[in-house]
Structures are given as C-alpha cells and as structure tokens.
Amino acid sequence: MTSIFNSAHYLSEHAESLAVEIVEGVLYTMKIDIxxxxxxxxxxxxxxxxxxxxxxxxxxxxxxxxxSLIEWSKKNAEGQVSSGGNISEIVVRYPTTRDILTDLLTRISIELGLSLEENAFLIKRINAILDISLNETVFAFERLSDKFKDEAKREMAELSAPLVPIKEGIAVLPLIGEIDSYRATFILENVVPKTVELQLRYLIADFSGILNLDIEIARYLHQIGNMLRLLGIDVVVTGLRPELAQTVVNSGIDMTFFKTFANVKHALERIQ
Structure with a gap:
C-alpha cells in the first residue's frame, strides 16, 4: 500500500498543475472555448x-x-437552464474527461511504480466520483428546468389574464393567447379572490384576444362565471368571435345569464 500512499501525496502536492492539465486537455480535445x-x-x-x-x-x-465538485456540477446545470442550453452540452464532456483522467492516473501509476491492481483502483475511484458529478448535474438540470417552466407558466398566466380596474366597481379581464387548464385554474385561484377584494359589481371578460377555446375550457370558464355570480358580481362577456361562439354553443353552455357585447366599449356604455 506504500505506492498508494505515494500517489496520494503526489496528487495533493501537484494538484494545481494536474488540474490545469485536465482542463486544458478537455478543452483542446473537444475543440471548445469557454x-x-x-x-x-x-x-x-x-x-x-x-x-x-x-x-x-x-x-x-x-x-x-x-x-466543491457537487456545487460545481449544480452550477453547470444552472448555467445551462438560465441560458436555455441543453444538458447534452455538459454531459458530452464527461467521456473525454474520463479518458484524460484515466491517462493521467495511469502515467502517475507508472512513474510511482503502482501495480496494475492499484492503478485500476485509482481509475475506479475517479470514475465513481465522475459518476456522482454527472448524476448531480443531470438531476439539478431537471429540477431547475421544471422550476423554470413552472415560473414561466405562472408569469405567462399573470400576463395573459390581468385584472384591470377601470372604474369603481368595474374591472376588465382581458383574456389573451391560449387558455389551458393551468391558466383557467390560475384565474380561479388568483383572479376570483381579487374581484372580491376590489368589491366589483361588474367584471367584463373580454375574449377578443383568445386564440382558441376548446369545450372543456369553455365549461370551466363558465363555472368560474357562475361562481362570480354567486358572489354578487355580474359577468359581462365581450369579444366572442364566431368560432369561439360556436364552441360555446357546441358545449351546451347556457349563456343566458351573461350579458354579451361585441366589445368592451359597448359593454361599458350599457353598464353606465
């Protein structure tokens, strides 16, 4: 085991030059610039x-x-997520890094007179460490990607369904883009409570910015409208294009309880 101890001292004493050799070797072999x-x-x-x-x-x-290796792995993943990169851009470096570390440890083993078994032990040990680093990188990337997607969806939901007070007791809810179950749930959990806080009497739901509307979501929005009616808020619908109106009709939704107008201007005129 004396040779293993010698290699341990060698690695510690020459850590800086070995680190430079590893990094330079990976960058040169893969023809990448950082x-x-x-x-x-x-x-x-x-x-x-x-x-x-x-x-x-x-x-x-x-x-x-x-x-430091665990933190470095996580930071690499974080950098890829924030820049919109792919995890493959990091993963692809690991095989080259393994090769360079294997050659480096084999060279050290020869210089210090290690046996084949001792050299294999060193290589097995460094591969186990690299596996941990790779796993931490991938796991961190997946966690951060999910978090980033959730935050982006929430921001989009906030931007696409803002509650805009325009007069005392009156607000407009301009629905923009595509309405899916996530955004419908966002309206239920965030917009509905705000209508109560603002003590609204009328909420104008403007559909003119909606790209499409399926039957399931139409029914969900109808349920939200009924909930607002139970809270004493009159829901006024504007901007229903013919194709959106057709979806509502096909869904069997009863719209007789809701006043409908061509646009927000007409709705405001009638409310006033």
Whole structure:
C-alpha cells in the first residue's frame, strides 16, 4: 500500500498543475472555448478534486466526494437552464474527461511504480466520483428546468389574464393567447379572490384576444362565471368571435345569464 500512499501525496502536492492539465486537455480535445472565468473555476474545482482524492486515499475513505465538485456540477446545470442550453452540452464532456483522467492516473501509476491492481483502483475511484458529478448535474438540470417552466407558466398566466380596474366597481379581464387548464385554474385561484377584494359589481371578460377555446375550457370558464355570480358580481362577456361562439354553443353552455357585447366599449356604455 506504500505506492498508494505515494500517489496520494503526489496528487495533493501537484494538484494545481494536474488540474490545469485536465482542463486544458478537455478543452483542446473537444475543440471548445469557454470564458476565462469559467476556465479558472474549472481549474479550482479540479485542484480541490485532486487534493480530495489524495486525502481519501490516505484516510481510506472511499466515499469522499469534494463538496466543491457537487456545487460545481449544480452550477453547470444552472448555467445551462438560465441560458436555455441543453444538458447534452455538459454531459458530452464527461467521456473525454474520463479518458484524460484515466491517462493521467495511469502515467502517475507508472512513474510511482503502482501495480496494475492499484492503478485500476485509482481509475475506479475517479470514475465513481465522475459518476456522482454527472448524476448531480443531470438531476439539478431537471429540477431547475421544471422550476423554470413552472415560473414561466405562472408569469405567462399573470400576463395573459390581468385584472384591470377601470372604474369603481368595474374591472376588465382581458383574456389573451391560449387558455389551458393551468391558466383557467390560475384565474380561479388568483383572479376570483381579487374581484372580491376590489368589491366589483361588474367584471367584463373580454375574449377578443383568445386564440382558441376548446369545450372543456369553455365549461370551466363558465363555472368560474357562475361562481362570480354567486358572489354578487355580474359577468359581462365581450369579444366572442364566431368560432369561439360556436364552441360555446357546441358545449351546451347556457349563456343566458351573461350579458354579451361585441366589445368592451359597448359593454361599458350599457353598464353606465
């Protein structure tokens, strides 16, 4: 085991030069260029990785994984999500990194006189660490992607269904784009309570900006309208184009309880 301890000291003492060699090797082999700051961060991470690997060999702790590697993996995933990149752009670097680390550890093993078994042990250990890094990167990317999508959907729902007070007791709800179950639920959970807070007497639901409307969503919006009526708020519908009106008719929805007008201007004139 003396040779393993020698390799551990070697990795710790030469961590900086080895880290530079690894990063430069990956970039050169893959013909990629990254910002200098990102390159420095990668070198810093690999310095920590080499030192941690050396220490784990000295301590006999085969479960040790540097926290800096986990954080670096997560930051790589975060950068891809925020820039709209694909996870494959990161994953594709791992095979090359494995090859370079395998060659590096084999060279060190030869220089220090390690046996084939000891060299295999080092390679197995570094591959286990890389697997953890890869898993953390993918898992973080998936979590952040889901979070990003949810936030984007919520922002779109807020922008596409804003409640606009125009006079005391009167507000307009301009429906814009495509209405799906998520946005219909958003209206129910966010817009309806606001109508009560504003003490509205009339809510003008303007459909002129709607791209399409299926029967299921039409029924859902009708239920929301009935709920508002029970709260003492008169719902006025405007902007129903012929194709949207046809969807409402086909759904069997009873619209007799709702006043309908061609546009918001006509609705306001009649309300006043």
């Amino acid at each position: 910002p200098e700051r990102e390159k420095e961060q990668a070198i810093t991470m690999y310095i920590e990785l080499m030192k941690s690997l050396g220490k784990s060999l000295l301590d006999g702790d085969q479960e040790r994984v540097p926290e």
